[in-house]
Amino acid sequence: MQSFQESVAVSTLALEKAALSKTQVIAATTLGTALEFYDFTIYSFFAIQIGQIFFPSASPVNQFLLSIGVFGVGFVVRPLGGIVIGAYADRAGRKKAMVLTIMLMALSCALIACAPTYAVAGMAAPLIVLVARLIQGFAAGGEFGPGTTLLVEYASDSTRAFFASWNFAATALGLALGAAVATLINVTLPKDAVLAWGWRIPFVLGIVAAPVGMLIRRRLEETLSDASSRGNQQRGALKAALTTHLKLTILGTFAELGGSVSVYITAFFLPSHAVRTLHLSSTASVASGVISSLVLFVAAPVAGKLADRFSRKRVLVVSRMILLLSVYPAFAWLSAQPSAFMLCAVSAFLALFIAGQIVPVLVMIPELFPKHVRATGIALTYVVSASFFGGFSPFVASWLVALTGNPLAPAWYVAAACAVSLVPVIWLRDRTGEALN
Known part of the structure; x- marks a missing residue:
């Protein structure tokens, strides 16, 4: 034995x-x-x-x-x-x-x-x-x-x-x-x-x-060296992210804003909005959620490939601009012809360009943080953005619909978020193809 x-x-x-x-x-x-x-x-x-x-x-x-x-x-x-x-x-x-x-x-x-x-x-x-x-x-x-x-x-x-x-x-x-x-x-x-x-x-x-x-x-191989770990113990990753690298932390958080708002509106708000406001079935709602998630799953690595080939900023800006300009017509199209097919089609279309704007930022931020602050830096930027800007998006979108009586109001909210999050990208360095420090 x-x-x-x-x-x-x-x-x-x-x-x-x-x-x-x-x-x-x-x-x-x-x-x-x-x-x-x-x-x-x-x-x-x-x-x-x-x-x-x-x-x-x-x-x-x-x-x-x-x-x-x-x-x-x-x-x-x-x-x-x-x-x-x-x-x-x-x-x-x-x-x-x-x-x-x-x-x-x-x-x-x-x-x-x-x-x-x-x-x-x-x-x-x-x-x-x-x-x-x-x-x-x-x-x-x-x-x-x-x-x-x-x-x-x-x-x-x-x-x-x-x-x-x-x-x-x-x-x-x-x-x-x-x-x-x-x-x-x-x-x-x-x-x-x-x-x-x-x-x-x-x-x-x-x-x-x-x-x-x-x-x-x-079974994964550790990528944090002993030297980086010792340096982090001396300085403190959180302290460094909020002091030495505070500008990058703030820029990264707001650069993530457009993607966070877009994905939560598409994946969480739009399906329930279709049931409550457009009177579609719950089956159509769940189906649109599954389809948008699967499109995100497939589109994300494609966006990653494009960002490696054509640069992070180019893929990010193009995707964000397309989403900014197309989100209102997409919502209007769905409201004018509400059906399960239209709901799934709009969800899939928006998901394509959501992946195109989230993935480039997702790699730009850790590329700019030094190794001993990297995990803390991406956590502060992505998770804070996703939790506060993204997590509250369905509530804000529902409030806007109730306040204005306009079922297309959430589209303006998404467009505004995309526009605001384009600004910090100007100051983020694009390190496509460069060696990682």
């Missing part, structure tokens, strides 16, 4: 130490990120059932609002997770940070999947779900900085944008996977079964998938 256990231990160690090819590095990072964003977003697809189970004494409307409120706390702590885990990645290593985030996400899924109902545990039940969402938000915020940094540092000078693009593609894949699983459960199970236990299945899947992602990530 002992010899068998020793053989298993040796085999596992050999597997972990085996060098990964560049394709395997992309796959390892992408798989983990996709699983994390699947875990982070799957809650939203079962917000109604969770509200009924954990807030049974509230009215149906308040049940949904309370459930969505618990979902929203995940966005509130995402910047904190990005800062803390980003700094940890700059101190202890990218690989350790990425293993930590997937462990935290598995823990949060386990808490939700096994949470007792309100009828069993009273107020302790929603508190457990709240704690789980806080952990999910913290982990999701901490995922992007180390993952993007590792891909950028692992790539060659001529492939950095392509490598970095896969971390954004992975978030889109996670969204599509969550929507697909939610649709499958709602279609195959009776409503009573979904309410009783079916809503827990996606979270159980999140627990099961986590060990696979952890094993693969442990």
